Each structure stands twice: as C-alpha cells, then as structure tokens.
Amino acid sequence: xxxxxxxxxxxxxxTLFLVATVTFFLMHAVPGQPFEISRETPESVKEAxxxxxxxxxxxxxxxxxxxxxxxxxxxxxxMKYKSQTVLGKVTSGMxxxxxxxxxxxxxxxxxxxxxxxxxxxxxxxxxxYLVIILAILGVSIPNFVFGSLIQRYFAVEWKLFPIQGWKGxxxxxxxVMAAAFTNVAYYARMLRTxxxxxxxxxxxxxxxxxxxxxxxxxxxxxxxxxFLPLVTSLGPMCAGALTGNFVxxxxxNVPGIGQSMISSxxxxxxxxxxxxxxxxxxxxxxxxxLVDIIYGIVDPRIRIAG
Amino acid sequence: xxxxxxxxxxxxxxxDDTLFEKDDSAYADADKLNxxxxxxxxxxxxxxxxxxxxxxxxxxxxxxxxMAVFQPMASPYTYDEQDLFAINQGPSSEHWFGTDxxxxxxFVRCWEGARVSLLIAFVVxxxxxTIGILYGGIAGYFGGLADNVMMRFCELxxxxxxxxxxxxxxxxxxxxxxxxxxxxxxxxWIGTARLxxxxxxxxxxxxxxxxxxxxxxxxxxxxxxxxxxNAMSPIIISMANVIPGAIFSxxxxxxxxxxxxxxxxxxxxxxxxxxxKLLSYPYQLFxxxxxxxxxxxxxxxxxxxxxDALDPRMRQ
Numbered sequence: 001x002x003x004x005x006x007x008x009x010x011x012x013x014x015t016l017f018l019v020a021t022v023t024f025f026l027m028h029a030v031p032g033q034p035f036e037i038s039r040e041t042p043e044s045v046k047e048a049x050x051x052x053x054x055x056x057x058x059x060x061x062x063x064x065x066x067x068x069x070x071x072x073x074x075x076x077x078x079m080k081y082k083s084q085t086v087l088g089k090v091t092s093g094m095x096x097x098x099x100x101x102x103x104x105x106x107x108x109x110x111x112x113x114x115x116x117x118x119x120x121x122x123x124x125x126x127x128x129y130l131v132i133i134l135a136i137l138g139v140s141i142p143n144f145v146f147g148s149l150i151q152r153y154f155a156v157e158w159k160l161f162p163i164q165g166w167k168g169x170x171x172x173x174x175x176v177m178a179a180a181f182t183n184v185a186y187y188a189r190m191l192r193t194x195x196x197x198x199x200x201x202x203x204x205x206x207x208x209x210x211x212x213x214x215x216x217x218x219x220x221x222x223x224x225x226x227f228l229p230l231v232t233s234l235g236p237m238c239a240g241a242l243t244g245n246f247v248x249x250x251x252x253n254v255p256g257i258g259q260s261m262i263s264s265x266x267x268x269x270x271x272x273x274x275x276x277x278x279x280x281x282x283x284x285x286x287x288x289x290l291v292d293i294i295y296g297i298v299d300p301r302i303r304i305a306g
Numbered sequence: 307x308x309x310x311x312x313x314x315x316x317x318x319x320x321x322d323d324t325l326f327e328k329d330d331s332a333y334a335d336a337d338k339l340n341x342x343x344x345x346x347x348x349x350x351x352x353x354x355x356x357x358x359x360x361x362x363x364x365x366x367x368x369x370x371x372x373m374a375v376f377q378p379m380a381s382p383y384t385y386d387e388q389d390l391f392a393i394n395q396g397p398s399s400e401h402w403f404g405t406d407x408x409x410x411x412x413f414v415r416c417w418e419g420a421r422v423s424l425l426i427a428f429v430v431x432x433x434x435x436t437i438g439i440l441y442g443g444i445a446g447y448f449g450g451l452a453d454n455v456m457m458r459f460c461e462l463x464x465x466x467x468x469x470x471x472x473x474x475x476x477x478x479x480x481x482x483x484x485x486x487x488x489x490x491x492x493x494x495w496i497g498t499a500r501l502x503x504x505x506x507x508x509x510x511x512x513x514x515x516x517x518x519x520x521x522x523x524x525x526x527x528x529x530x531x532x533x534x535x536n537a538m539s540p541i542i543i544s545m546a547n548v549i550p551g552a553i554f555s556x557x558x559x560x561x562x563x564x565x566x567x568x569x570x571x572x573x574x575x576x577x578x579x580x581x582x583k584l585l586s587y588p589y590q591l592f593x594x595x596x597x598x599x600x601x602x603x604x605x606x607x608x609x610x611x612x613x614d615a616l617d618p619r620m621r622q
Contacts, residue, residue, distance in 0.1 A: 015465050026474050139550070140602035142557045145595040148581040156585060243467050247561055251581075262562045265473065277474060281466040288465055 004296050012289040019281045024066055027274040028059060053079070053271075075275040080267050086275030089260045096166060097256035100248065101241030103176035105234075108183020113230065115184065116191025120226075121218070123196060131188050138185020147178040147251040164253040175252045179245050183237070187230065194226040201225075232295075239287035243280045350539075353615040360611020363604035370601055374420035383411035385418035386569040394587055403593040406579065412590065415571040416597055422572040424601075426487050427552040431545050433491035438498025439541065443529045445499070446506030457503070460496045468493050472555060476564045483566055490555050494548065501544055505537035539616035546609030550602045557598065573598050 050056040054065060069076070078084035119131035154174060155163040161174050198204065199222055207217050246258035253259070257276065264272035316325070344352075354360055378385065383401075389409035397404045403412035445456040463471070471493040479485035506529070509515065515532055523531070553573065559565050560574030561581070568575075573594055580591030 015462055018462055019466060023474065026478060029478050031478070031480070136603060136606050137599075140599050140606055142554060142577060142595070142598060144557070144561050144581055145577055145591065145598070148584045148591060152584050152588070240467060243470070246469070247558060250562075265477075266563045270477075273473075273477070277470050280470055284467055285465045 001296065005293060008289055008292050008296075012285055015285050016282060019285065020067065020070055020278050021063075023274060023277050023281065024063055027270060027277075028062075030270060070278070075279060076271045078264070078269055079271045080264075080269040084272070086272060086279065089272070089276070090257055090279050093255060093257035093260055094242070096254055097242055097245065097249065097258060099172060100175045100179050100245050100254060100256060101243075102238070103172065104179025104245065105183055105237050105241045107176055108180035109187050109230070109234070109237075111180065112184040112187025112189075113191050113227075115188035117195060117223070119188065119192045120195030120199065128192075131192065135185045135189040135192075138182050138188075141181075143178060143182060144247045144251060146181050147175075147248050150174055150177060151251060164251075166254050171252075171254075175245075175248050175254055178248045178251070190229055190233065191226060194229050195222060198222050198226045231298075234291075236288075236291075239284045239291070242283050242287075350615045354611055357611045357614060360608050360615070363607040363611065366600065366604045367608065370420060370597075370604075371424065374417050374424055377417035378414055378421065381411070381414040381417075383414045385415045385571050386410065394590075396587075396589055397593075404587075404589050406590060407583070410569075412576070412593055415576060416573075416594055419571040419573045419576050419594065420597065420601075422483060422566060422570060423553050423556055423574065423598075426483060426490070426556050426572075427549045429487050430491045430494060430552040431548045433487070434495045434498050434548050435541065435545055437491070437495040439502050439534065441495065442499035442502030442504075443506055443533065446503035447510060447525060447529055447533070449507075453503070457500075460499060463493055464496050469555070469558065472559065473562075473564065476559065481559075481564050481567055483570070486556060486559060486566065490552055494552070498541065498544060498548075501540055502537055505540060506533050509533050509536055542616060543609060543613045546605060546612055550605045550609075553598065553602065 047056070054062055057065075066076075073087065075086035075090075077086070078089075115131045115134065119128045122128050151163060151174060154160050154177075162171050165171055204217060204221060207221050212220075243258070245256070246262055248254070249256040249258040250262050257279070261273070261276045261280070263269075264276060387410060389405070391409065392401070392405050393407055393409045395401060395405045395409075401411050401413060403416060406412055406415070441456065445453045472489045475489035475492055476485055479488065510528075510533065515528055518528055518532055556565065556572060557574035557577055560572060561578040565575050565578070566572050576594035577591065577598060580587075580594055584591050
C-alpha cells in the first residue's frame with residue numbers, strides 16, 4: 001500500500017509541475033500587452049508597471065520566479081484590482097463553491113439513484129418511461145437555461161426563494177437545485193442500467209429459487225451490486241464538483257471561485273486567470289489522487305496493477 | 307432405362323450398376339442462398355429502422371439541418387439586419403420568433419445560429435474521431451513503451467477539466483468559429499483515443515488479425531482494414547455524444563463571453579442573450595433554447611438508437 005501511495009504521489013507532483021508550466025507558457029502566448037489602456041500612457045509609467053510585475057525580465061527568468069512563488073503558496077495578484085490576490089479569492093470562494101458543488105453532487109446522486117431504482121423495478125412501466133424522459137431532458141437542456149428558468153419561476157413569479165446572492169440558508173437552495181439537475185439525470189440513467197443488468201444475473205435467479213421474497217432480493221442482492229458503478233463515478237464527479245459550476249454561480253450571483261474565473265475572463269485579468277486556472281487544475285489533480293488512494297484501499301486489484 | 311424392367315428379369319444375386327441412378331436432387335442447391343446475406347451493417351440498419359423514436363429523431367435532425375442550410379437564404383431578413391423601429395417585438399406573422407433589442411429577426415438568427423453551432427459540432431466530431439482513432443490506434447497497436455508514453459500524455463491532459471483548456475486556448479487565439487473548433491477539439495479527442503485504444507488492444511490478439519499478419523499484411527493495413535471496421539460501432543456511438551457535447555461547450559463559451567464575435571449568431575449567443583432578458587422578454591430565451599433542446603434531445607435519442615442498433619448486447 002505504501003509503495004502504491006508513493007507512486008501515485010510522485011505522479012501527482014509531476015502532473016502538477018507540468019500543468020503549472022503549460023499554463024504559464026500558454027498564458028504568455030496570449031497576444032497583446034498586459035497594460036493596454038485606451039488612453040495615452042507615458043513610456044515611463046509603462047516601464048514602471050512592467051518593472052513592478054517583473055515583466056521586463058526575460059521569459060525564462062519570469063518562469064523561475066513564478067515557480068518559486070508557487071512553491072511558497074503565492075499564486076499571484078490581480079492585475080485589475082489592487083489588493084486582490086488569487087489565493088484570497090480562492091479562500092473566500094472555495095467554501096461557497098464547495099457547498100454548491102458537493103450539494104449538487106449529493107442531491108443529484110440521491111434523487112437520481114431513487115429515480116433509477118424506481119424505473120428499474122417498474123421496468124417498461126409508466127414510471128420507467130417518465131424517468132427515461134427526465135434523464136434525456138437532463139442532458140438536453142443547457143444548465144444556464146435551466147438555471148434561468150428556475151430563477152424566474154421559483155424566485156420571481158412564485159417568490160419562494162431569494163433571486164440571487166449569498167446571505168443565508170435559503171440562498172443555497174436554487175443554485176444547488178440547478179447544479180443537481182444534470183446529476184439527477186446522469187445517476188437515474190446509470191442506476192437504471194446497472195440495476196437491469198444485475199437483475200438479469202444468475203445469482204438473482206438463485207436467490208429467487210431459494211425462496212427469498214422480493215424485498216430481500218432487492219435489498220440484499222440487487223442494490224448492493226448495482227451501486228458499484230455509482231461508487232466509481234463519484235471520484236470524477238467530486239473532482240468536477242468544485243470547478244464545474246461556473247455558469248450557475250454567475251446566474252445566481254454566488255461569490256464562488258467559478259464566478260471569479262468568469263469575471264476575470266471578462267475583465268481580461270490575465271494574472272488572475274492564470275492563477276485560478278492553476279488552482280483549478282491543482283484541485284482536480286489532488287482530487288484524482290485522493291480518489292486513486294481510496295480505490296486502492298477499497299479494491300486491492302488496483303494497487304497491484306497500478 | 308426407358309424400357310420397363312420386369313422384376314423377374316433381375317438376377318438379385320448379380321445386381322448391375324446400370325440399374326441404379328444417382329439421385330442428387332437433395333444436394334443440388336445446398337450451397338444456394340435463399341435469402342440475401344445479412345451483413346452486420348444491414349442488420350444494424352434494420353434494427354435502427356425498427357426503432358421509431360430513433361427514426362423520428364433522425365428525421366427531425368435532417369429537417370433542422372435542412373432549415374439551417376436553406377432558411378437564411380430564403381428569408382427576407384438577414385441575421386445582422388437591424389430595424390430600430392421594430393425592437394423587442396413579440397412573435398408575429400412578420401417575425402415568427404419576434405425581434406431582439408436591435409430589431410433583428412430572431413427566426414433567421416436562430417437558423418443562422420444553427421449553421422454556426424452545427425458546423426462547430428460536426429467539425430469537432432470529425433476532428434475528434436480522426437485524431438482519436440490515429441492516436442489510439444497507434445498506441446494500442448504498438449503497445450509497450452509507445453503506449454505507455456502516449457497514454458501518460460492523455461492522462462496529463464485529462465487531469466484538468468476540459469473547459470479550462472478550452473478557455474486558455476480561446477484566450478490565445480481570440481474568439482471566433484475556427485478558434486472555438488480548434489479549442490474544443492484540441493483536448494476532446496482524448497476520450498475517442500482511449501476508447502479506440504481499448505478496442506485495438508482486445509482486437510489485435512484475435513485470429514483474423516493473426517491470419518492477416520501471416521499473409522504478410524502491414525501494420526497500417528491491419529489497423530485500417532481489420533481493426534477500424536471492427537471497432538467502428540463504439541466509435542460511432544461516442545461520436546453521437548460528441549456532437550451534443552460540442553453544442554453545449556459552444557453555448558458555455560458564449561455565456562462566459564468567449565463565443566463567436568458579434569454580430570454572428572450562434573445558439574449559445576442567442577440563448578445567453580435571451581437568458582439575460584428572461585424577465586422582460588421571455589420569448590427571446592424560449593425560442594433559441596427550444597431549438598437547442600430539440601436538437602440535443604434528437605441527438606441523444608438517436609445516439610441511444612444507434613447504440614441499440616450497433617451493439618445489441620447493450621439493449622435494455
């Protein structure tokens with residue numbers, strides 16, 4: 001086990017390093033100058049600005065400085081707003097994004113799993129068709145359309161929840177609902193397929209023929225076995241949970257990291273984009289690392305193979 | 307044996323061969339095929355045709371493509387023609403889907419948007435398929451060190467959410483139809499490559515590949531002639547998912563302000579403009595999103611139909 005963890009850890013560190021390098025050079029390939037202001041700027045001011053951000057040095061030197069800073073946990077500062085650092089944005093936005101992201105995955109997984117189970121047990125019935133329709137709608141509607149719709153109906157027309165913002169528990173519900181929507185569809189479909197698959201297996205016939213009743217078969221044999229693909233998919237899901245809700249955060253004006261990313265893209269705040277991209281990448285790489293470790297604990301075969 | 311034989315004339319002890327005739331009638335057309343032989347593809351086509359939902363989806367998709375190609379040519383309006391005396395009008399007989407804040411006809415903009423979005427989606431699908439098959443084929447076929455290095459590279463790219471790559475690449479290339487295609491395809495082929503590599507891995511040990519190699523076939527021949535056709539069905543199924551995915555990506559990019567430049571219309575641009583005006587002019591979101599949803603729905607349903615038709619084991 002120790003060897004497996006060490007191996008995964010080394011590979012994670014290499015990935016982090018490569019990702020940071022690639023991001024750095026991609027961002028420096030973005031055309032245009034960082035301080036393009038529409039009005040006339042004196043040369044001396046420009047030079048001072050360049051010197052301040054270290055942009056007057058050769059690229060290789062900037063790269064070394066940037067990497068050193070990363071090692072010290074300094075992901076850079078905003079180019080547009082003084083006193084805003086990437087790390088500050090992330091530490092303030094992360095908890096909010098985590099609530100929406102994990103809330104969306106959790107709610108989507110639970111509701112979707114229930115729908116999937118119902119559909120599989122009532123295979124070819126009305127419930128089944130309703131769930132199939134829901135599952136296909138879930139992957140056919142862009143999330144900003146769905147988000148805007150629930151915002152209009154639940155907040156504006158029926159006034160059940162606040163329209164936007166982040167000031168208390170009731171502000172959480174709509175964004176989580178929007179984030180859960182696709183997940184509900186995904187998990188309903190997945191669980192339905194895997195349940196039907198398990199229900200056709202020989203050991204289910206065995207269980208039936210030895211006289212177990214329906215509830216026991218479902219509870220003891222079918223459910224346990226059909227949850228396996230769900231467990232394996234949770235890893236990538238969680239890696240995406242923190243970084244996958246840009247649009248929803250923007251619609252509901254939630255101060256998460258996705259919202260910061262969108263506004264820095266719209267403001268062409270390049271240092272911020274670079275810092276946030278690297279943080280996003282780090283989050284997902286670390287998530288995959290943790291997931292690999294958990295799989296290693298759960299399933300010994302992976303340890304030996306990997 | 308024209309003359310009638312009298313049984314009494316036959317000497318049963320010494321039967322002559324001339325008395326017997328060989329009856330081949332039972333074996334005469336043993337090799338004849340009574341029905342046309344059913345190839346894998348015609349069998350799949352038969353199954354697909356029998357699937358009403360998938361057929362209806364396919365027909366709707368053909369209609370959407372037809373409208374996207376011809377409606378902007380036939381319409382009295384153009385997608386960028388402004389009419390400041392007719393801004394934000396609701397649907398009417400003149401403007402079927404109404405007009406936007408610059409008085410542009412939304413009906414023609416929707417189909418112009420369909421052109422852009424579908425063009426992006428199809429080109430991305432073709433690029434993904436081609437690069438993915440070449441990359442995955444080489445990695446899977448040669449295996450060993452090449453495979454290890456190539457798959458590590460894929461892992462590296464896939465360890466970051468695809469959207470981040472797309473955003474970075476678009477920032478470098480500046481928004482536009484071509485940059486969007488490149489940015490989405492640049493990392494999108496990983497999935498296809500992994501899929502095809504897996505297929506090649508299991509297929510290359512099969513007997514027909516060995517037979518082909520024994521007869522002196524080269525690697526390229528084996529990959530293209532034997533491995534590709536046999537791995538085609540999972541690739542087609544995944545392509546049917548790549549297209550809706552690309553439409554979604556384009557919509558996402560438009561929403562965060564990295565879509566095609568104005569005044570070009572795309573479904574993403576129309577929907578995100580509409581989403582901003584949902585409270586005052588809901589029809590401006592309704593029509594573009596309806597089109598997006600119908601198209602996505604049809605692609606997804608057709609994808610399911612294709613999967614059932616091409617891979618009957620997957621049918622539930």
